[in-house]
Structure formats: structure tokens, C-alpha cells
Amino acid sequence: MRYLPLSADDRGQMLAAIGVDSVDDLYRDVPAGGRLTSPIELPGHTGEIEVERALTSMAARNTPAGGAPSFLGGGIYRHFVPAAVDHLIQRGEFLTAYTPYQPEVSQGTLQYLFEFQTQVALLTGCDVANASMYDGATACAEAVIMAGRITKRKKAVVSGALHPHYAAVTATSTEFLGLELVTPNPDLTGEEDLSAMIGGDTACVVVQNPDFFGRVRDLTALADACHAQGALLVVVVTEIVALGLIKSPGEMGADIVAGEGQSLGNALNFGGPTVGLMATRQKFVRQLPGRLVGQTTDVDGQRGFVLTLSTREQHIRRDKATSNICTNSGLCALAFTIHLTMLGEVGLRKMAALNHAGAMRLAERLAGMAGVEVLNESFFNEFTVRLSKPASGVVDALAEKGVFAGVPVSRLLPDAEQLLLVAVTELNSDDDMDRLVNELEEALR
Amino acid sequence: MSAPETYTGNRGLQMEEPLIFEADSPGLCGVDFPDADITSDRLGGVKREGDIGLPGMAEPQVVRHYLRLSQKNYSIDAGFYPLGSCTMKHNPRLNEKLARLPGFAGLHPLQPETTTQGALELIDATAHWLSVLTGLPGVAMSPAAGAHGEFAGLMTIRAALEDRGDARKRVLVPESAHGTNPASAHACGYAVESIPANDRGRVDLDAFRAALDTDVAALMLTNPNTCGLFEDEIIEIAEAVHEAGAFFYCDGANFNAIVGRVRPGDLGIDCMHINLHKTFSTPHGGGGPGSGPVVLSEALTPYAPVPYVVRDGNRFRLIEDEGASDAKPFGRIKGFHGQFGVFVRALAYMMSLGADGLKQVAEDAVLNANYLMASLEDVLSAPFAGPCMHEVLFDDRFLADSGVSTLDFAKAMIDEGFHPMTMYFPLVVHGALLMEPTETESKAALDSFIGTVRSLAEKAKAGDAELFHEAPHLTPRRRLDETAAARKPVLRWLPPED
Structure with missing residues (x-):
């Protein structure tokens, strides 16, 4: 097994140095009622190739926001990391x-x-x-x-x-x-x-x-x-x-x-x-x-x-x-x-400004749409909109099309059915915003 | 021949490195962005004025800074790290690779459930492995670290007791326990009562029985305990706990000694946290992030905190709302869904080793520790008879009259290229030296360590105390004045006053 460097020969020499016949003797303080008598019902050891294959296929059953037009925030934000x-x-x-x-x-x-x-x-x-x-x-x-x-x-x-x-x-x-x-x-x-x-x-x-x-x-x-x-x-x-x-x-x-x-x-x-x-x-x-x-x-x-x-x-x-x-x-x-050291004073300010500028652009576009009301007077890179339909249904519908519209507030506050949190970072292009606006128009029609 | 002084203060590959604030190149930036024109803003009248004070650097300067800092650290990659109770084992790189798959690392926690089925499956699969390995049916995955798991476990116990109208006031904690145990009990509103150890390094059963009554909510026991010993009367202890109507909490920090060989559920344990960053090899990262899932008996499972994953046929659901099911969760202890990135690594590790490999892990860890004990007990002093489990405890009697303390001895190990063992813990013996080799050290590495410890012990006994007092000699910094640091704390850089 690839993570274990003792050879069978090493183990034998070490048991001899300790003065016991087998490793079982080292577990003699475990009371009889606590010793496993049959093997544990889990799979046996696996090579790197198989583990990678299994977990890669699990990962493939997700549609990550990281690779899509995503406006998800609510406490976790997607930013560019050098x-x-x-x-x-x-x-x-x-x-x-x-x-x-x-x-x-x-x-x-x-x-x-x-x-x-x-x-x-x-x-x-x-x-x-x-x-x-x-x-x-x-x-x-x-x-x-x-x-x-x-x-x-x-x-x-x-x-x-x-x-x-x-x-x-x-x-x-x-x-x-x-x-x-x-x-x-x-x-x-x-x-x-x-x-x-x-x-x-x-x-x-x-x-x-x-x-x-x-x-x-x-x-x-x-x-x-x-x-x-x-x-x-x-x-x-x-x-x-x-x-x-x-x-x-x-x-x-x-x-x-x-x-x-x-x-x-x-x-x-x-x-x-x-x-x-x-x-x-x-x-x-x-x-x-x-x-x-x-x-x-x-x-x-x-x-x-x-x-x-x-x-x-x-x-x-x-x-x-x-x-x-x-x-x-x-x-x-x-x-x-x-x-933050990579960004420094200049970079952080620029990054923050890009976030705010993007959010202002999107807020303006959404404010002009039928069925969408932007609730915020002020914001940094995230704001709340009220939709004419329950937000979670709209979000699910857009996710089907590969766009993450934001966080339905009802996921965290069950009574706020029609509210949607929309976040914009430096990773959201104008194309992303076009996709969001187009798909929202369709979903709210 | 001692090395000459240098003009730079550098010593060959060992570089001096200023703070980033002292290396500021104002205006430089390591990231290129397009310009953002903000002529107006919607910042509610609180736009920042004035500088933040962050230093500027280009990418090459940043890379060199952190690379040089990295070279001032000891690490398990670089050498033997026998810190008792910390389980410093090899961290497989496959696990790092898999945790970075875009399908995991790029997942937002509030995406629609239909788009995160693989992630929920991964949480469920990780919980399944932990449940089967411990013989306990419930698993609370959200605790962020071991101590956080202790808090979650005790809150679960408290909720179960209160639900049956049996609020209790005290938690019993052996004196050899990790400091987090009494601190966690206190955070759950319990009074803590310390139970002494007997002369065999285990819980004193008579003292324990005398302290146990119907006002005790739980016993918190570390098993194997912090003296490196299996609590051989654990089944009697569990029976007494349950007779008193209390719950048996186990600190699972030392699970590495028994994984695959002993299931805590079979010992009568109701609740145990597992440090994924110990037994299941996720990197310690210089102090986190950890992850401390808690396994629970059937009686405790309904009270586990939100969120948790349930399986409906082929579909996985995430229960986030406390009122959303028949269960009675005690609350929420963390934002979002737990240390998911750590789960990926732990699951990859468990799958790699499998049931047979994990058993071999425990056996090799215990074999390595007993080999250290057998090879060192004639020159050091072991307070308790073996066999030990995955760590071996020595005290400082072997240094009596030498003028060398446990600390001095440990610092001398550093000059020899080893990380020191855990010192002065557990508190039940004088001048403790606690060594945990783990299963990922080869016999050659152990022999080298043993030879060094033997030579140093002989040197200390021979009266060469001065060498020890001044150790380490060869590190980027030598002994640091911790008293001065605490007396007048300087916790941040400030610009020099002109």
C-alpha cells in the first residue's frame, strides 16, 4: 500500500525488538468485547487511478458555478484568484x-x-x-x-x-x-x-x-x-x-x-x-x-x-x-x-471598483425589466430584487439553462418568496449579464 | 569550524526576509485588471477616503517572499514530526488534486440542489465510511475542527437530555484530557469536574464512580488516552455511565491507533468526534483548516445540527432548515455545509487505503510507537508500562540532576533535524515528552531518530547542560522571548515613526 513504508521484514524485526510475536499482542489492553471479530464492511484498498476515476465522476455530477455565468453570493463570492x-x-x-x-x-x-x-x-x-x-x-x-x-x-x-x-x-x-x-x-x-x-x-x-x-x-x-x-x-x-x-x-x-x-x-x-x-x-x-x-x-x-x-x-x-x-x-x-499581497493597495481598490461598476450596470439593466424590481438604494457588489414570480422556481429554471441567477432569499428566510440576491464580481462579463437578462425575461414572461 | 558571519545576514540557502510592509513598492500590483471608471457610485455615502495602507509588489516579488518564508518552516514533507496527539502523517497529493477538481472547488454552497448531487453524494459517502468505521449510525458533518466537534457532540447530548426532561449540570473530564474538552463543556453551559488518573495512567475507576450521579450529563474520555494507553476498563466505564443515565462522549483525536481494529460503538461510546486532519490525513496547513465530524448513537442522531444530507432513492437532499423534518436538530454551528474541501481529501484517503489498509494504518502506527518505546525506555524514563498505542509517553526523570529540562531536550532535537515531540502534555506526569511517530515513517527514519535521542540523552546525563540550554543553534531564529511578547503585545506592523 502506497502510503505505508514498513516492509513485512521491517515489521518482523520490530516485533522481535519489542519482544512480542504479533501485533495482536500490542492490542492486548483492548477488552475482548471491544475487538472486531469480522472484517469491516467497506471496500478494500484501491489504486490512485481508481480513486481518481471515482471522485472525478462524482465531481462530474455537479454543475459548478465556477464555470458558468453565476451571480451567486449570499456570503460566498467567486473572485479571480491569481x-x-x-x-x-x-x-x-x-x-x-x-x-x-x-x-x-x-x-x-x-x-x-x-x-x-x-x-x-x-x-x-x-x-x-x-x-x-x-x-x-x-x-x-x-x-x-x-x-x-x-x-x-x-x-x-x-x-x-x-x-x-x-x-x-x-x-x-x-x-x-x-x-x-x-x-x-x-x-x-x-x-x-x-x-x-x-x-x-x-x-x-x-x-x-x-x-x-x-x-x-x-x-x-x-x-x-x-x-x-x-x-x-x-x-x-x-x-x-x-x-x-x-x-x-x-x-x-x-x-x-x-x-x-x-x-x-x-x-x-x-x-x-x-x-x-x-x-x-x-x-x-x-x-x-x-x-x-x-x-x-x-x-x-x-x-x-x-x-x-x-x-x-x-x-x-x-x-x-x-x-x-x-x-x-x-x-x-x-x-x-x-x-492580498498580490493585489496591494492599487489592485484591491481596482478590483473593488470593478465589482461595484459591474453591479451598477446590472442593477440598471434589471431595473428596466418588467417583473423585476431592484430594492436597493445602496449596494457594493450585491443587491436584492423582487421578482414577479417565486425566486426559487426562476433560479431553478435558469440553472437548467446553465445560468446561476443568484440566491433565492427563501433558501435562508422561507417567507421571502419573491426576493433574489444578485451578486456581480470582476469575473462577470457583459456577456454573462446578457445571458442573465435574456433568460430572466423568458422565465418571467 | 563555526560558520563565518555574513554581510547580508543570509546564511547560504537560509535567507533573511523583511515583512511585506517593509518591502513596499508603492503603485506596483501583481494582478492586471481593466480600468474601472466609477464617476458615480451607489455606496450609500460611505465611499472610502484615504489609503488603506497595503503594500504594493509585482508577482516575482510576491513569489520570492512567500517561498523564502516557506523555507523557514519544518514540515512533515521535510522530516520526522513526532508530535504526540497531533498525528502528523504524510498528506497524499492525490487528495489535493481531487479537492481542486472544478466540479468540487467551483461549487457555490447555495446553488440549486439539482446541480450539486455529486457533492451531496460525497458528503453522504464520507459520512458512511465514518459511520461504519466507528460502529455508530449517525454522523454530524458540519463541525469545522475537533474542538468544534466536541461542542457539537455535547450540544447534541444536552438536547437529548432536555428533550426527555432531564437537564443535568455536570460533565466529567479526566485530568489527562486535552484542554479543549473542559473548554467545550463550559461553552455548553456545563460545570466541569476533573477525574484523576490511577497509577497505571488510566481513569481512576473508584474516583470516577464516586463523582458519577444523576446530575452528570456526560463523561468525556479520550481513548486511547493522552498517555498513549488504551483505557482497558472502558466497558465497565461505559456501563456505569449508562446506568447513571448519562452519555459517553469520546474524544476521537487518537482514533488513528484503533481505526479498522476497534469500533468505538462496540465499546459503549455514544458520541465521538473525528479529526479528519489527524486520522484521515488531511493537511494541518500550519494550523487549519481542520474538520471534526461527530458520530452519534441512534438515541442522539435526531438531535444533530443542521445541515445534513438525506438520501431519497437516487436523489440526495440537503436539510438546512431546523423545522424541515421530524428530527430535532439542536441548531446550527457553522455557515453553509461544513468543511467540504476537507471531506474530499478524507474520502480519497479512505478509499485509497480501504478497510484493510486502514487496519494496517492502525497496526503500523502502534508498532512504530512500541518500537520507539522498546528502543528508548532504557535511556529515557517511561512512567507507565506498555504496550502503548500509537504514541509513547516519557517523563523527565531521566534528566534528573542533569540541569537539562524537557524543553531544552526538545530544542536540541531541532538542531538534529527533527521536530520536537509534544512537551509538558499530558499534565499527569512531570515534564512529559509525548512521541507519536505515525504509520508513515519508515524503520530507517525511526532508527535515525532513536539513535539521536539516545545520544542526546547520554550527553545530557554526562553533564553537558550548556549545549542544551542554548539549543537550537542552527535555526533561522534561536530561542525567542515569549515572556516579552506577552507582556507588551506587538500584534501588527506599524510604520516607523520619523
Whole structure:
């Protein structure tokens, strides 16, 4: 078997050195009732050719959005990732290293995470960021828990325009921590007034920008309202490319930013793995969950990097830790940071501008169609339209023709039958938009 | 002869590399885009003004930067990585190739179900393998990592208990457990009670029975445990747990020792997370992404979180809505559908090895660990008698009076070209050194490691403490000041003040 380097001869010599007759003797502590007496009912070992054939045929039973005119968003976005990114993250020294607990042999991982933390801090307009989380939704939940720790309050006001998965994960993750979530109805009109819901017992307000329906808002007044009551503002960003063109949450007064970084460096991957982002103010750094890389010096006085503030973490603090998290999204964070380094200041701004320009063009075209109403005043690269027919049926019909029209909101909010989320990135050509408009006309006729 | 100082600070192939922010070439960009003319915008009045502060580079500069960084890392590709409890085994490249197939990597999670049938089939097939290998019928695929799986498992248990009107308050955790266990129990609102180990390195059965009552929701046990030993009284433990009306949670971090030979379900375990990035060879990636599916008994399965895949004849359906079926999911713990890209790799691995190969994996992993134990126990000090499972535990008695600590010893391994073993864990022995060789090391690699450890142990005992205190000598950076890093945290680059 190709992954196993011991020969039969090796095994014999090693058993002799141990002083046992067979490997069964090494399992003698397994009680009789726990030993398998018959073979497991699964296929036997298989060559590389057969495995590749089987999984390639499974992959062929999918119609990937990656290769079609696709306007799917809703928290996961298809962007152009330069070839160098995937090449570099597959270097064995990155791919097959463990968590950098031994800094002398992990300066590569530690330095890129330090650079990643700096990039995330710059993008979000925050003082500091951690070394990544599982995904945006879990980062959002951890932000609420963190706000509870900081303020020692028990109530969180959660916007009705927060991504429904983020709201659900936050509700599940906080259920037994004594936190109460207050959520208005889904905010289809953009008229919710979260400021009115803040009280002296509010730990934080959670708001997404651009929100789930694509709307962009100035959060400065909301931040002021939070701070006036001693509450924190948590801002969720699911499309990180937006921060190339809109004001950062930090500039608008956010205390904690929780985001999804998939858009940079990472494929769609059917939604996972991705890379959660988390940033905050310097003064809250000891309440941050997850791994942190810090700068220090070695015994020769040279600059180096280490994992730091581990006294927050579960392997030291056990049940008193800030979180049970023991993993970040190292390799996804690497893809994110390489892509962002490729882009730089100029590239990210240009990419963001292309997204916005494309979305404006499509919004204008859709607004002129019968049976389509564009609901957004403001947006970055995604907006909501109301169709004259149930959106999921229209989406299914267009998928049959090889066009992914967007995300029917009813997939996440069952009552919003006619709403469709439409996202446009730099990968959508004018031809894609023609196809969408033509097929939509037909489907809505 | 020691190497001369260099003008550059580089040392042959070992290059110094600045931060990207210090290598900024303003205006350069590694990606060519068409111009986007935005004369007007619809950004709600919040267009960004001013620079973000990101550095500029062209592609060659970017490639060189990250390549040089990569060369400052140790990796399983490069050498022996005997980190106990981490299962650093070879990561087959076929799995990387398959995860990148456009039919997988290019799938959006919110595409219509009819266009993702192959992906749902893949999730179902992965779950099937895990279910058969563990002897437990239900599988929750969405947890993103082992600790996330612990949380999911305990939430499932909590939901099942509350559904029968039997809310309980405590979770029992042996003192040798991973730190995530008590942290996860706390995240589910449980009080944690620690159970001591006996002098054989297993759970102290009397102490466990004394702590067990009808207020205990679950026992969280790692088996094989973190001392590298099989819990030989596990069936009695399971019976006691069930008699008390509690559930038996197993931390499956060490499943690599028994896969294909022992099914946790046969031991009386109700719930176990599986680290796909350990037993099933998906890359650790410098700290993630992981994946921690949870296998569940029949009693617990209805409470598994959304989403999950069900099979209707030839068609696969994804249940995303908590109210959409007869089941009683406890909630949602992750955006979308779990670490799909990791599932592709794990399934490719399981199919490659098959039932027979996975059994051989466990046996070779256990054989390798016992070979290390037999070859080292006369010069190191083993706190517990063997046989061990897939990892072998030593303590620091062999270093008594040498002036060399466990840490010093591990750092000296680095100069010899080995990654250190896990140190100071588990906490139940003094100065622990926990070695997990995995099945993907050859006998020659083990012999080289054994020879080195023996020589270093003899050197330490001979009184050459200074060499150890200063190790490692040959790495890009030597021992780093972790105390200073924590006292005044510098967590990002800032432009130098003029």
C-alpha cells in the first residue's frame, strides 16, 4: 500500500525488538468485547487511478458555478484568484506543517500570520486582528461572546439584516452562556432602528455592512448610540472586497469586526473551508478568542515571531478559557494574505471598483425589466430584487439553462418568496449579464 | 569550524526576509485588471477616503517572499514530526488534486440542489465510511475542527437530555484530557469536574464512580488516552455511565491507533468526534483548516445540527432548515455545509487505503510507537508500562540532576533535524515528552531518530547542560522571548515613526 513504508521484514524485526510475536499482542489492553471479530464492511484498498476515476465522476455530477455565468453570493463570492496563490500554498513547508508552537522551526507560518493580522487590521480599520477563525459565522458568534465578557452584560441586539446563518450560529453558540439575543424581524426594507433597542443592559449591537440584502450604511450614528449606553458595536463583513471601496467599520466606530475572508485567495469549495476574520481595539486584545502572533526577539536580539497571549487559551486555561477554539484556518489565511499581497493597495481598490461598476450596470439593466424590481438604494457588489414570480422556481429554471441567477432569499428566510440576491464580481462579463437578462425575461414572461 | 558571519545576514540557502510592509513598492500590483471608471457610485455615502495602507509588489516579488518564508518552516514533507496527539502523517497529493477538481472547488454552497448531487453524494459517502468505521449510525458533518466537534457532540447530548426532561449540570473530564474538552463543556453551559488518573495512567475507576450521579450529563474520555494507553476498563466505564443515565462522549483525536481494529460503538461510546486532519490525513496547513465530524448513537442522531444530507432513492437532499423534518436538530454551528474541501481529501484517503489498509494504518502506527518505546525506555524514563498505542509517553526523570529540562531536550532535537515531540502534555506526569511517530515513517527514519535521542540523552546525563540550554543553534531564529511578547503585545506592523 502506497502510503505505508514498513516492509513485512521491517515489521518482523520490530516485533522481535519489542519482544512480542504479533501485533495482536500490542492490542492486548483492548477488552475482548471491544475487538472486531469480522472484517469491516467497506471496500478494500484501491489504486490512485481508481480513486481518481471515482471522485472525478462524482465531481462530474455537479454543475459548478465556477464555470458558468453565476451571480451567486449570499456570503460566498467567486473572485479571480491569481495562479501564484494556489501554487504557493501547496508548498509542503506550508501545507504539511503543524500549528507553529515551536517558533524556531515555524518562522515562515508565524511571519505570514503576523502580516495577515496587519492586513486584516488595516482593512477593517481596527488596531489588531487575530490569526483567523473557522469562518465568518463562527467569528460573529465569538464576537458576541467576547462583547459579553468585556461589558459583563447579557443582552445582544442582532440586526434583522444579518446573514441568517450567522444569526443562527450566534444563537446556537450563545444558548447556554446566559446571553440573550434580541432580534427584530428580517429587515427587508432597511428601516429597522437598532438604536432604539439599546439599553443599559446591552452588551453589543450586531450589524452587517454591506448587509445581507446588499445595502451599505454609515454606521457612525449607531456606533455613537452604542457607546453612549456603554455597549459595543460588532460589525460583520461577509464580502471583504467591499472594504477596498467603502469606509472601514473601524472608521465608523466599530469595536469588534467579524468577517468572512473567503473572497480573497479561496475557492468556493461548496462553502468550506473558508477563513473567519476577527479584529478589535488594542484595549480588548486580552479578550480576543483564537490564536495571536506577536513580535519579539530571540536570544541573539534578532526580530522573530511567536504565538502569544496563550494564557487566554484552552490548553492553559481549560474551562476558564476565552473560547474552546484550538485551530485557525491557517492555510486559508495564507491564501488570503498572498492574494492580498498580490493585489496591494492599487489592485484591491481596482478590483473593488470593478465589482461595484459591474453591479451598477446590472442593477440598471434589471431595473428596466418588467417583473423585476431592484430594492436597493445602496449596494457594493450585491443587491436584492423582487421578482414577479417565486425566486426559487426562476433560479431553478435558469440553472437548467446553465445560468446561476443568484440566491433565492427563501433558501435562508422561507417567507421571502419573491426576493433574489444578485451578486456581480470582476469575473462577470457583459456577456454573462446578457445571458442573465435574456433568460430572466423568458422565465418571467 | 563555526560558520563565518555574513554581510547580508543570509546564511547560504537560509535567507533573511523583511515583512511585506517593509518591502513596499508603492503603485506596483501583481494582478492586471481593466480600468474601472466609477464617476458615480451607489455606496450609500460611505465611499472610502484615504489609503488603506497595503503594500504594493509585482508577482516575482510576491513569489520570492512567500517561498523564502516557506523555507523557514519544518514540515512533515521535510522530516520526522513526532508530535504526540497531533498525528502528523504524510498528506497524499492525490487528495489535493481531487479537492481542486472544478466540479468540487467551483461549487457555490447555495446553488440549486439539482446541480450539486455529486457533492451531496460525497458528503453522504464520507459520512458512511465514518459511520461504519466507528460502529455508530449517525454522523454530524458540519463541525469545522475537533474542538468544534466536541461542542457539537455535547450540544447534541444536552438536547437529548432536555428533550426527555432531564437537564443535568455536570460533565466529567479526566485530568489527562486535552484542554479543549473542559473548554467545550463550559461553552455548553456545563460545570466541569476533573477525574484523576490511577497509577497505571488510566481513569481512576473508584474516583470516577464516586463523582458519577444523576446530575452528570456526560463523561468525556479520550481513548486511547493522552498517555498513549488504551483505557482497558472502558466497558465497565461505559456501563456505569449508562446506568447513571448519562452519555459517553469520546474524544476521537487518537482514533488513528484503533481505526479498522476497534469500533468505538462496540465499546459503549455514544458520541465521538473525528479529526479528519489527524486520522484521515488531511493537511494541518500550519494550523487549519481542520474538520471534526461527530458520530452519534441512534438515541442522539435526531438531535444533530443542521445541515445534513438525506438520501431519497437516487436523489440526495440537503436539510438546512431546523423545522424541515421530524428530527430535532439542536441548531446550527457553522455557515453553509461544513468543511467540504476537507471531506474530499478524507474520502480519497479512505478509499485509497480501504478497510484493510486502514487496519494496517492502525497496526503500523502502534508498532512504530512500541518500537520507539522498546528502543528508548532504557535511556529515557517511561512512567507507565506498555504496550502503548500509537504514541509513547516519557517523563523527565531521566534528566534528573542533569540541569537539562524537557524543553531544552526538545530544542536540541531541532538542531538534529527533527521536530520536537509534544512537551509538558499530558499534565499527569512531570515534564512529559509525548512521541507519536505515525504509520508513515519508515524503520530507517525511526532508527535515525532513536539513535539521536539516545545520544542526546547520554550527553545530557554526562553533564553537558550548556549545549542544551542554548539549543537550537542552527535555526533561522534561536530561542525567542515569549515572556516579552506577552507582556507588551506587538500584534501588527506599524510604520516607523520619523
